[in-house]
Amino acid sequence: MFKLLENKLKSENGFNASQIEELLSCFQSLTTEKHQILLHKGETARHLGCLRVFCIQPDGKESTRFFAFEGRFGTAFPSFILQQPSVALIDTVDKSELLRINYHDFQTLLATVPGWETLYRKELERDYVESILRIESFVTMNAAERYQRILQHEPHLIHRLPNRIVAIYMGISQETLSRLKSDRRF
Amino acid sequence: MFKLLENKLKSENGFNASQIEELLSCFQSLTTEKHQILLHKGETARHLGCLRVFCIQPDGKESTRFFAFEGRFGTAFPSFILQQPSVALIDTVDKSELLRINYHDFQTLLATVPGWETLYRKELERDYVESILRIESFVTMNAAERYQRILQHEPHLIHRLPNRIVAIYMGISQETLSRLKSDRRF
Numbered sequence: 276m277f278k279l280l281e282n283k284l285k286s287e288n289g290f291n292a293s294q295i296e297e298l299l300s301c302f303q304s305l306t307t308e309k310h311q312i313l314l315h316k317g318e319t320a321r322h323l324g325c326l327r328v329f330c331i332q333p334d335g336k337e338s339t340r341f342f343a344f345e346g347r348f349g350t351a352f353p354s355f356i357l358q359q360p361s362v363a364l365i366d367t368v369d370k371s372e373l374l375r376i377n378y379h380d381f382q383t384l385l386a387t388v389p390g391w392e393t394l395y396r397k398e399l400e401r402d403y404v405e406s407i408l409r410i411e412s413f414v415t416m417n418a419a420e421r422y423q424r425i426l427q428h429e430p431h432l433i434h435r436l437p438n439r440i441v442a443i444y445m446g447i448s449q450e451t452l453s454r455l456k457s458d459r460r461f
Numbered sequence: 462m463f464k465l466l467e468n469k470l471k472s473e474n475g476f477n478a479s480q481i482e483e484l485l486s487c488f489q490s491l492t493t494e495k496h497q498i499l500l501h502k503g504e505t506a507r508h509l510g511c512l513r514v515f516c517i518q519p520d521g522k523e524s525t526r527f528f529a530f531e532g533r534f535g536t537a538f539p540s541f542i543l544q545q546p547s548v549a550l551i552d553t554v555d556k557s558e559l560l561r562i563n564y565h566d567f568q569t570l571l572a573t574v575p576g577w578e579t580l581y582r583k584e585l586e587r588d589y590v591e592s593i594l595r596i597e598s599f600v601t602m603n604a605a606e607r608y609q610r611i612l613q614h615e616p617h618l619i620h621r622l623p624n625r626i627v628a629i630y631m632g633i634s635q636e637t638l639s640r641l642k643s644d645r646r647f
Contacts, residue, residue: 340593352589352590353593357590362597392578392579392582393571393578396578396581399582399585399586399589400585402589403585403588403589403592404539404543406593407526407538407592410596415548
């Protein structure tokens with residue numbers, strides 16, 4: 276995982292060797308099981324990592340905020356930014372090897388390593404844009420159109436996640452999802 | 462408006478006088494009428510400014526993405542970042558005096574004026590956090606609780622916007638909004 280992050284840093288923003296070393300030194304490696312809860316509701320998000328961020332309603336229903344796969348960052352963002360208790364939970368969809376960085380080191384890097392803020396800002400833009408487009412897809416598209424959109428932009432969601440999780444993410448039943456998956460037009 | 466922006470820049474990030482001059486020079490002033498459409502669906506957002514960003518569904522219903530009042534930036538964000546046609550419209554809720562900056566100058570400033578990226582990044586964090594919390598309020602709170610939340614965090618929305626606009630923003634009828642407004646408990 277460190278190699279993956281190192282390569283990402285090398286290919287972006289022209290970080291020099293000593294900056295890369297400083298950035299990598301702020302991350303800790305963490306190996307997890309499948310469906311391991313990394314953050315409970317009420318805890319404050321103190322790290323960024325690769326995972327699923329979701330909420331459990333009082334009636335027990337789950338709603339997913341987003342997934343972060345390899346190479347992407349994820350956290351319970353309001354909790355992390357405001358350093359307040361989270362309403363969302365974070366779990367690992369699969370056994371994972373994660374890298375995580377704590378809030379304090381993350382803020383230090385923003386202030387001290389030029390280019391790190393640019394990298395973070397671009398990830399933020401990408402996530403915010405995707406969040407807006409996803410919310411609007413619920414309003415402007417039907418289930419089949421939303422399925423096609425995910426198949427086009429984030430096929431790994433369909434191929435790597437259990438049906439139960441994808442159905443929650445799409446706000447549809449597992450039966451509807453199975454029907455969409457077996458539809459030859461897609 | 463330039464004075465307002467100049468004061469904002471002076472109070473943040475320690476910009477020096479020549480950087481402030483460079484930043485201000487990239488903004489153009491624009492005076493608008495009430496409900497003037499600044500961006501039509503299908504146009505590409507080429508500016509940031511202060512305004513209401515909303516979508517019109519095929520059935521004619523409106524859904525508001527967000528408002529940007531004095532001192533805040535706003536645009537049809539996916540369109541602006543991706544430089545693609547917008548599905549959202551932008552209009553001015555009131556007669557306004559706006560400052561706007563075009564995409565090209567905005568990118569140049571990010572690359573050339575240290576501290577500008579930090580200012581933008583912090584605005585981005587604030588908007589993304591607010592967006593997440595607002596979406597989740599629809600799932601976890603009833604109308605009265607959401608009304609209280611807006612009254613607490615963004616009272617100017619309630620006090621300055623027409624009931625029709627606030628009701629759309631809250632996803633409730635104008636009757637329900639009137640009832641909430643006259644409830645003495647709030």
